[in-house]
Amino acid sequence: MAATTTAVEELELRARRPVPWAVARGMLRFAYRKPLGAFGAVVAVVLIVVAVLAPQVATHDPNLMAPAESTIGPSADHLMGTDNMGRDIFSRIVYGARVSIQIATLAIAISMTVGTAVGLVSGYLGGKADITIQRFVDTGMAFPTLVLALILVGFFGASIRLLIIALGFVFSPAMSRLVRGSVLSAKQNVYVDAARGLGASDIRIMVRHILPNVMAPIIVVGTAQLGTVILAEASLSFLGFGPPPPNATWGSMLAGESRIYMTVAWWMAVFPGLAITLAVLGFNLLGDALRDVWDPRLRGT
Amino acid sequence: MQAYLFQRILLAFPVLIGVAAVTFLLIRIVPGTAVDVQLGASRDPADREKLERQLGLDKSIPEQFLIWVKGVVTGDLGESFMKRQAVGDVLKQRFPVTLEMAMIATAVALVLAIPFGVVSAIRQDSPLDHAVRLVSILGLAIPGFWLATLIITLPAIWWHTTVPLTFTPFLRDPIGNLHQMIFPALTLGVAQSAILMRLTRSSMLEVLRQDYVRTAWSKGLRERVVVFRHALKNALIPVVTVWGLQFSALLGGTVIQERIFNFPGLGQAVIESITARDYPVIQAVVLLFALVYVLMNLLVDLTYSVLDPRIRYG
Numbered sequence: 001m002a003a004t005t006t007a008v009e010e011l012e013l014r015a016r017r018p019v020p021w022a023v024a025r026g027m028l029r030f031a032y033r034k035p036l037g038a039f040g041a042v043v044a045v046v047l048i049v050v051a052v053l054a055p056q057v058a059t060h061d062p063n064l065m066a067p068a069e070s071t072i073g074p075s076a077d078h079l080m081g082t083d084n085m086g087r088d089i090f091s092r093i094v095y096g097a098r099v100s101i102q103i104a105t106l107a108i109a110i111s112m113t114v115g116t117a118v119g120l121v122s123g124y125l126g127g128k129a130d131i132t133i134q135r136f137v138d139t140g141m142a143f144p145t146l147v148l149a150l151i152l153v154g155f156f157g158a159s160i161r162l163l164i165i166a167l168g169f170v171f172s173p174a175m176s177r178l179v180r181g182s183v184l185s186a187k188q189n190v191y192v193d194a195a196r197g198l199g200a201s202d203i204r205i206m207v208r209h210i211l212p213n214v215m216a217p218i219i220v221v222g223t224a225q226l227g228t229v230i231l232a233e234a235s236l237s238f239l240g241f242g243p244p245p246p247n248a249t250w251g252s253m254l255a256g257e258s259r260i261y262m263t264v265a266w267w268m269a270v271f272p273g274l275a276i277t278l279a280v281l282g283f284n285l286l287g288d289a290l291r292d293v294w295d296p297r298l299r300g301t
Numbered sequence: 302m303q304a305y306l307f308q309r310i311l312l313a314f315p316v317l318i319g320v321a322a323v324t325f326l327l328i329r330i331v332p333g334t335a336v337d338v339q340l341g342a343s344r345d346p347a348d349r350e351k352l353e354r355q356l357g358l359d360k361s362i363p364e365q366f367l368i369w370v371k372g373v374v375t376g377d378l379g380e381s382f383m384k385r386q387a388v389g390d391v392l393k394q395r396f397p398v399t400l401e402m403a404m405i406a407t408a409v410a411l412v413l414a415i416p417f418g419v420v421s422a423i424r425q426d427s428p429l430d431h432a433v434r435l436v437s438i439l440g441l442a443i444p445g446f447w448l449a450t451l452i453i454t455l456p457a458i459w460w461h462t463t464v465p466l467t468f469t470p471f472l473r474d475p476i477g478n479l480h481q482m483i484f485p486a487l488t489l490g491v492a493q494s495a496i497l498m499r500l501t502r503s504s505m506l507e508v509l510r511q512d513y514v515r516t517a518w519s520k521g522l523r524e525r526v527v528v529f530r531h532a533l534k535n536a537l538i539p540v541v542t543v544w545g546l547q548f549s550a551l552l553g554g555t556v557i558q559e560r561i562f563n564f565p566g567l568g569q570a571v572i573e574s575i576t577a578r579d580y581p582v583i584q585a586v587v588l589l590f591a592l593v594y595v596l597m598n599l600l601v602d603l604t605y606s607v608l609d610p611r612i613r614y615g
Contacts, residue, residue: 139319144553144590147571151324151583154575155331231444235557238446239572254447262454269454273447281442 030293037289043282044226050094051101058091063246071265081267084257089267092248093275099249100279103163104229110168112222115175116211122176123183124206134180140173146235153241160243163236167229178221182214189213216294224287227280234276250276309602313595318370320591324584325366335382335578356382356580369584379581383574388585391570396589399566402486402558403551405479409490410497411544415537418501422509422536423528433498440495445554449488449561466563485558493547501540508536538605545601549594 031038050057059079066086074081080089122133152166186192187210195205236242237251245252253272262269336352353359357368372379378388421433457463465481508514509532517527556568567586574582 135315136319139316139323142316142320142591142594143323144550144587144594146556147553147587147590150556150571150575151327151587155328155334155578227442231442234444235446238444239557239560251444251446254444254450259450259454262450263458266458269447269450273444273450276444276447277439277442280444281438284438284441 030289034289034292036285037292040282040285040287040289043278044286047097047101047279047282048105051098054094054098058088058094060088060091062087062091062095062248064088071261071268073265074267080271081265083253083268084261084265087248089253089271092253093250093271095248096250096253096272096275097279099160099243099247100230100233100276103160103167103233103243104226106164107167107171107229108222108226110165111171111175111225112218114168114172116179116214116218118172119176119179119181120183120206120211120214123180124187124202124210126187130180137173137176140169141177143170145170146232149232149236150239150241153236158241158244160247163233163243167232170232171225171229175218175221175225178217179214182217183210186210186213217291220287220291220294222287223290224284227283227287230276230279230283306599306603309599313599316595317588317591321370321373321584321588322366324587325369326362328578328580328583329362329365335580337578369581373588378585381574381582382579383577383582384579388581391582392567392585392589395565395567395570398564399552399555399559399568401478402482402489402555402564402566403548405482405486406489406493406551406555407544407548409487410493410547413490413494414497415501415540418498418540419505419528419533419536421498421502422505423524425506430502433502437495437498440491440498443492445488445492446557446561448491449485449558452484452488453561464562481562481564485555485562485564489551489555489558493551496547497540497544500543501536504539505532505536508532511535541604542601545597545604546594549590549597552593553590 031041059077064087066082068086070082070084070086072078072082078088078090080093082088083092118133118137122130122137148170149163149166153162156162191209192205195209200208233242234249234251234254237249238255240252240255242249242251250272254269258265258268258272335356335358336349350359357365360368369379376389378392380386381388381391384391417433421430424430453464453466464484465477511532514527514532517531552567554568555564555566556571558564559566559568560572567589570582571586573579574586
């Protein structure tokens with residue numbers, strides 16, 4: 001091969017490399033065609049930014065109790081009011097976002113990795129290996145998810161790390177099923193036989209040829225699952241099985257006191273609930289829009 | 302058909318054993334906690350040993366597992382560490398409550414989802430369609446416990462009344478029981494119906510584009526006949542699948558509503574037994590949930606052949 005690229009090769013490379021304004025145009029087109037999806041994307045981005053920059057965005061220390069300022073309504077100083085212990089709710093929501101996004105993204109990363117690996121291998125190999133692996137996946141799916149998470153947290157202690165691992169594994173079987181389904185149909189393509197004929201190893205075929213073609217549903221479902229994980233983590237926190245205090249989590253903010261004080265301080269219960277709803281909504285809408293854009297044939301929930 | 306059934310039932314056993322084994326292992330990996338909970342402050346090793354022997358925890362884990370499995374097969378689920386009560390009795394007390402809640406929630410979900418999903422599909426892009434889609438998207442996102450909290454507290458603020466929060470068994474007072482049940486069941490049903498509504502709609506849309514439906518239209522049949530006699534049955538197939546899986550997930554998911562609305566159901570039992578390290582109860586409940594999951598899967602698959610005569614087994 002020539003050491004320098006020819007003019008033709010240069011043009012080809014440039015045609016394939018996404019130029020900044022082409023990318024921006026693509027995003028605007030997406031926003032125009034799928035406004036709901038764009039809304040979801042904005043929500044997702046805002047949440048992630050808030051989560052990462054929590055110390056900068058929060059106006060107060062989320063755990064600072066100031067009994068003198070308890071149960072103040074939304075005001076200029078306390079954007080979402082304070083709770084019964086005088087803690088600023090806006091800051092707690094911001095740090096709660098950090099916890100939720102952290103757990104959700106890492107858990108989904110685990111579920112996508114494990115699920116894809118298992119589904120890819122199982123679907124590609126087929127035969128006895130496939131059947132055996134699917135038995136294990138079936139066992140995984142037969143577990144009641146919330147109960148499993150409760151057991152793991154109850155027996156191994158609540159911590160952010162454990163929640164990430166627990167939720168990641170809870171959502172892996174479903175992902176692996178999905179990947180396996182896509183792999184089974186991708187396997188039928190001619191290029192797989194062609195690659196095998198050229199002497200490509202199984203692993204190379206799996207990674208280089210099949211994997212890129214099954215990425216679309218993985219990303220779609222993964223995005224939607226982000227919302228589900230956020231909801232699951234909030235539920236666990238609500239029951240007291242989430243990240244322990246002093247971590248501020250949306251779920252724990254809705255448990256206990258906020259219900260008691262609801263009649264005098266509605267903001268204690270309303271804002272965390274709105275936060276959860278908005279987060280789940282955003283990720284679900286984004287996942288839906290991605291699915292519609294990439295493959296309108298992908299029906300279902 | 303019989304061969305298929307037999308094969309499915311045979312395949313179910315490894316799954317159930319797998320679930321039971323994993324649970325068994327998970328709760329015993331952290332050793333001695335059941336004993337710790339019961340002994341409390343006492344540090345006397347003799348007391349520890351005695352309790353361990355009593356609870357059967359002094360044997361090795363595989364041995365314990367075999368003993369437990371033998372018990373399950375003969376119908377003896379062991380004795381609760383906490384209450385000194387047969388686990389079977391605990392289940393018998395708690396399961397009907399959870400089951401009732403799940404069934405009412407499911408009924409609510411189906412009653413909401415299918416009609417609205419169908420109408421949304423046949424009147425696509427109408428205001429009603431948009432309303433249905435909006436509601437279903439929200440229903441998915443709103444956390445159940447938040448909705449429940451609002452249901453309890455908002456009436457208290459606005460009208461100074463609250464939903465009943467003490468439990469009355471069904472046999473003693475059916476009306477009172479249902480009056481209580483409707484609120485948590487509604488909360489659960491709303492989330493369920495959101496998913497089913499969207500699924501019904503998209504499935505119906507797909508079916509309505511099929512050739513046989515177009516044939517029915519061109520024959521001049523009335524809309525009602527086309528939709529109900531021809532399209533609906535096939536559109537419902539994916540809905541039935543998802544609903545079946547949802548139901549088994551629902552049994553495990555009543556936990557939160559039982560907590561908030563104060564129902565002594567399986568969900569509460571799970572939390573209590575986990576906190577108290579009540580191994581037999583945990584194992585029995587997990588096994589029960591897994592059993593329901595497997596049965597629902599089987600039921601759903603069998604229903605396929607009823608809904609779509611092209612699908613035949615065995």
